[in-house]
Amino acid sequence: MDLPDGYTVFVKATCPTCQTVVPALTRLREQGADLTVITQDDPGFPAGLHPLDDTELRRSYEAGVEIVPTLLRVEGGRVTDTLCGWLRADWERVTGVAGLGEGLPEHSAGCGSRTLDPGMPERLAARYGGDILRSRRVELGELEDVFEAMDQRGWSDGLPLVPPTRERVLRMLEGTSRDPSEVVAVVPPDLVECTVEKVAINAVMAGCRPDYLPVVLTAVEAACTDEFNVHGLLATTWAAGPVVVVNGPIAERIGMNSGGNALGQGNRANATIGRALQLVVRNVGGGRPGGVDRAAHGNPGKYTFCFAEAERSSPWEALAVERGLPAGTSAVTLFAGSGVQPLSDQLSRTPESLARSYAACLQVVAHPKLVLTWDAMLVVSPEHARVFREAGWSKARLREELDGLLRRPGAELVRGAGGIAEGVPESLAGAELPKFRPGGLLIVHAGGTAGLFAAIIGGWASGAVGSEPVTREVRE
Amino acid sequence: MTTIELLDPTSERQPVTRERVARPATLEGLTVGLLDISKPRGDVFLDRLEELLSSRGVEVLRYRKPTFTKPAPADLRYEISVRCDAVVEALAD
């Protein structure tokens, strides 16, 4: 902003310190100084000093004023001194006018500038902030209902969206320190460079709060890796979609649910983070049902599927830690999941018996005779976890037990065995086959404290044509 | 009412204006609905369009709004949308 040489002082009438310094301003002008007084609220204040009316706050915004009164000394178009509040010694020094503050207190703190009133920064940024937002603007017709308009433009997953206005997007972007123009990921299927800003727009539409944005950004990054293969996941006829599991301090900080109904509805963070990821894939990547998405059935988790692991009460290390990150790291893990199959075991008191229940229910993921092709995630509730804790079983111990139990003779699994045409190739008849590939079974701890249940999230294909779970640290 | 401006959540590879629905290559073999909005003389206009279409072998179904002062009722719109492949709405003056 262009400031005239001399002194510019920003004031507001409702600030007692600004009232106090009026005599000093009068003296400054009487001394012949080039003084510009800029008023934020009452154009008539200060009387007699011919202030400029900045009730629209453009000048205050552009000068970055945070406190009133603020005095700027300008020489050759450059600000050489900035004084916030009233400190007699400083004002006299900078203005070079001895006795400027005669009769006035030595100091007075000043007040907040109107530019920092609640909600004002985003509004002013939207009004004067120029083009930090680079996305195309979509102007709606004045008779259009904004919710119908978004739906008719194809932006929705079928549920209503929050309109992504400039102000909402700017507010969302405050949730991250990353630059809005930074490219987060290249999103399939259209292979579009997706910026922080585009993620923020979809996060607004999903209903996220700004403090969820870092988790959404990390989920998008993780989903768009080659290993996770979100393109393949989208294009498959199988029911799976991305599942986001959150670990670390950020989960609690943003109010995620890892307890009762963690995989269900009712928690805004869980619901909107998963949804934002889906909207990015749909809107930025161009992947939608009827288009690239060819799922035969899909599953309700394709609207949103995101939860936090219950770490405080867990007998085991966090999923992210098991997968290689340092303890206490905030992280997301992306898993290709196809819905929830709960399992009930209310009688097992020993870990051996409970593990057998788990194995019996895990064997049937996708099909009991199909092995090594599908992954799964086992969600152990606190009540079941207690059985393992009391027996001193680590997660590795449980896994070892399950590995032993999830083996079947090939003869049972081959095509035609048991009168079922489906199965593994006949060449495997003589082998003993594990249900899951190494690393194909993830185990997490979540759920309510009442319920002797666990839940199996069936996965998708693994390996080269499938998806590999991906864990990424959350960067704020 | 002020216009609302939204930020585009998409990759921006499609134009922003809402495109019209895809058109068929030809009307032959299709059913065309003629919707009379009930202003005077519109029926004569549509009668002639019906003759022209029928002489080409295009099937025509005739519809009429109860009154031109209000939008077509939902069940009329629904019926048109399921029984017709295209529609001509006439004649506003």
Next chain:
Amino acid sequence: MTELEVRGLPAVFVASVEFVEAAAAQARALGFEPASVFVPHPIQDRTDDEMRALAEAAAGEVWAKLTI
């Protein structure tokens, strides 16, 4: 009009030229411009023969806007 297009039905709207500005304004307001054919004004006092002639004159454009 828009309702039918929303349901996937190609639609053409026929109006007299008096309607040109109103149609444009409504298109802006609705964020959608339907396919329109405008015929000469006036309409209300035309004879049957004159209406049939208007229909014949407009027919080509109507078919064109209903097809690719």
